[in-house]
Amino acid sequence: MTNESTSRTLTMAQAISEAIGMEMERDSRVFYMGEDVGKYGGIFSATTGLLDKFGPERIMETPISETGFLGTAVGAAAEGLRPIAEIMFVDFFGVCFDQIYNHLAKNTYMSGGALKFPAVITTGIGGGYNDAAQHSQCLYSIFAHVPGLKVVVPSNAYDAKGLMIEAIRDDNPVIFMYHKGIMGLSWMSYFEGSTNAVPEESYTIPFGKANVIRQGTDLTIVTLSQMVQKSLLAADKLAELGISAEVVDLRTLVPLDKATVLKSVAKTGRLLVADEDYLSFGLSGEISSIVAENLDTLQMKAPVLRLAVPDVPIPFSRPLEQFAIPQVDSIVDSARQLMNAKAFK
Amino acid sequence: MEPSSEKLLWMYKTMIEIREYEEAMVKVYLEGKLPPKIQKGLAFDIGAGPVPGEMHLAAGQEPVAVGVCAHLHAEDSVVGAHRPHHFAIAKGVRLNEMTAEMFGKVTGLGRGKGGHMHLFDPKVKFSCGGIVGAGAPQACGAALAAKKMGKDWVAIAFFGEGAANQGAFHEALNLASLWKLPVLFVVEDNSWGISVPKSMSTSVASNADRAAAYAMPGIRVDRNDAVDVYMAAGEAVARARRGEGPTLIEVKTDRYLGHFQGDPEAYRPKDEAPTLRKDDPIPALGAMLRSRGLLNDETDAGIRAEIAARIEAAYEFGRSSPYPEASEALQHVFSS
Known part of the structure; x- marks a missing residue:
């Protein structure tokens, strides 16, 4: 189970395809x-x-019929198969969201638990390579907002493999979201921390266990x-400034x-939420509320600080995109701001 | 109706302009994206260089754009898709501003916010977007507006054959027929939805057959030929202007390049694109013009020189324009 057991490193894309292949071998229902998942091997591999x-x-x-094949996944899952359906970019969910949020997410509940939907939906998320407003979003908060969907968002290859196997074996709908800028693709710059040691054997990582x-x-x-990879780089820079940052990788939003x-x-007494989704009504607000709801047990040294996309669509132009999407330096700046914030009066 | 000499020459010039513009883009797009200037281990970096992001080019597909747009006025609407430059140029979108947009510059059509898939030029009523099939119902909206305002304007939705498998396509066709909207649905059948051949994605050989299900004329243009497209579109546009409703046209066309620049195209037979290029529609129309005495070496050279100068100026404008201030990212979320 530990990643010390092997010296083999994989990109996150390789880890994901390996996990899917292993589960397809193990279970003929998958x-x-x-x-473009056949000869092309998936646009994000x-x-x-x-x-x-x-x-x-x-x-x-x-x-190119997302409603068609997402609905097919819903129906096949109800029959006991274990479909995985890929929506190339999360942005494309707009054309098929009904099948997801009104059916896949709710049918177990509305059947009083009589039906289960062991489906996985995989999708590419994130910006940073100038693909503009319709191909750069994260949107995980939208899925996490809807009851009935588990939401998995890995930060590295090791986690991706274990979480994907867990996702396929889960009897509930799972949305598995991989950021394009950590997949280790040969045609897009990426954060190398996401390529790491991955055991050859099968293993699972349970949902709802954040990784410090x-x-x-x-x-x-x-x-x-x-943003985990960016935060780790920011933590290195902060260490040089004498600031000791703890980085919590949530791995899954639901649970x-x-x-x-x-x-x-x-x-630590200080919380910075670093998020690539939109600021308002999303992940950063949810995490902040955990602190707000537990202030009686916490000794906060500063107000909570949220760093996210400032409620604008992702712009195309490089300087605008760099501004809109939080970068390593903006994490550093936010952390310093947090350290300088006045303690509560 | 046969195209006039003037229309023939316009289609020829416009196809050259589109092709030359895109061939220039092939080179500019690659600037800064190849080793050794990029992250070690990468073969290509999509986010690097002066024109970053995805780039979908239309070399080979010019006849669809010019054959339809030859019938249009500035008041007619065109909604393109993710591969939009040929339609934009044929509709008369401002070339300098369009180019600046792809460079992400403040002088661009969208002040650098949209990029190559999201071009908006209200002066000639052109728009496009990156979600497959989304333009078809939007063209219905433009057509409905024309009808409500009592104008004889038409709207064109251009999209690929892959888009004809989206729900939005079928809903738009039904609605357009039901409401007798002055709209043309023009399918560019380049045989490939990224890596998926039409035979693996589409239950009918010709999308024109689908028109029957919505009680509208369906026309298949089997040759990648500007005049053939012109003829088919002419009747459809006239019908729309007369208030007789929509038409679905599918044109067999050819994609010479990858789905996007940088596409390894491992899915495609290696000799396919070179073979397709042997039937290049531009020299074909040139030969026809020559046979009619409308073109000779001298006038052809003049046309090409004029176009080359315009394109060079557009790229220079794009390259030399300033970037927007970073804080502009916060503007224009709402119109006021």
Whole structure:
């Protein structure tokens, strides 16, 4: 189970396709649907090599008909199959969200628990490479907002493999969101911390267990996905400034590991939420509320600080995008601001 | 109706302008994206260089754009998709400002906020977007507006054959037919939805057949030829202006380049694109013009020189314009 057991490193894309392949070998009910998932191997390489291994009956190329194949996943899951459906970019959920939030998410509940929907929806998220407003969003908060969906957002290859296997074995709908800028693609710059040692054997990482990826004492940075990698780089810079940052990688939004967040904030007394989703009505507000609801047990040294996309669509132009999406330096600046904030009167 | 000499020459010039513009873009786009200037281990960096992000080019697909747009006025609306430059140029979108947009400059159509897939030029009523199929119902909206205002304007939705499998396409067709909207749905069938051949994605050989399900004319143009497209679109536009409702046209066309620049195209037979280029529609129209005495070496050289100068100026404008201030990212979320 530990990543010390092997010296083999994989990119996050390789880890994801390996996990899917292992589960397809283990369980004949598992199959994959999506656009360009066959010969192309997935636009973000989540299915590289799987068509050759499993053939077109199980690696199913779909038309550009997201409502069609998402609904197909809902129906097939109800019959006991275990579909994985890929929506190329999370932004494209707009054309098929009904199948997800009105059906996939609710049918277990509305059937009084009589039906289960063991489906995984995979999708690429995030910006940073100038793909503009319709191809750069994160949107995980929208999925986490809807009851009935588990939401997984890994930050590195090791976690991605264990979380993907867990997702496929889960009897509930799981949204598995991979940030394009940590997949280790050969055609997009990425954060190299996301490529790490991955055991060859099968393993799972349970949902709802945040990972304290770096220990610290002065402030807690709660984050996820690519922003974990940015936060680790920021923590290095902060260390040079004499500031000790603890970095909490949430790994999953639903279920959410409130205990680990609280434990860390209880230790540091300062919370910075670093998020690549929109600021308002989302993850950063949710995490802040954990602190607000537990102020009676916490000794906060500063108000909570939220760093996120400032409620604007992701702009195309490089200086605008760099401004809108939190960067390593903006995490550093926010942490310093937090350290300089006045204690409560 | 046969195109006039004037229309033939316009289509020829415009196709050259589109092709030359995009060939220039192939080179500019690659600037800064290749080793050794990028992250070690990468073959290509999509987010680097003066024109970052995705880039979908339309070399080979010019006949669709000019054959339809030859019938349009500034008041007619065009809604393109993620591969928009040929339609934009044929509709008369401001070339300098469009180019500046792709460079992310403040002088761009959208002040650098939209980029190449999201071009808006209200002066000639052009728009486009990056979500497959989304333009079809929006064109219905433009057509409905024209009808409500008592104008004889038409709206065109251009999209690829892959988009005809989206729910939005089918809903738009039904609505347009039901409400007799002055709209044309123009399908560019370049045979490929990224890596997926039409035969693997579409239950009918010709999307024109789908028109019957919505009680509207469906026309298949089987040759990648500007005049053939012109003829088909002419009747459809006239019908729309007469208030007789929508038409669906599918044009067989060719994608010479990858889905996007940097596409490894491992899914595509290696000799396909070079073979397709042998049927290049631009020299074909040039030969026709020559046979009619409308073009000779001298006039052709003059046309090409004029276009080259315009394109060079557009790229220079884009390159040399300033970036927006970073804080502009916070503006324009709402119109006021």
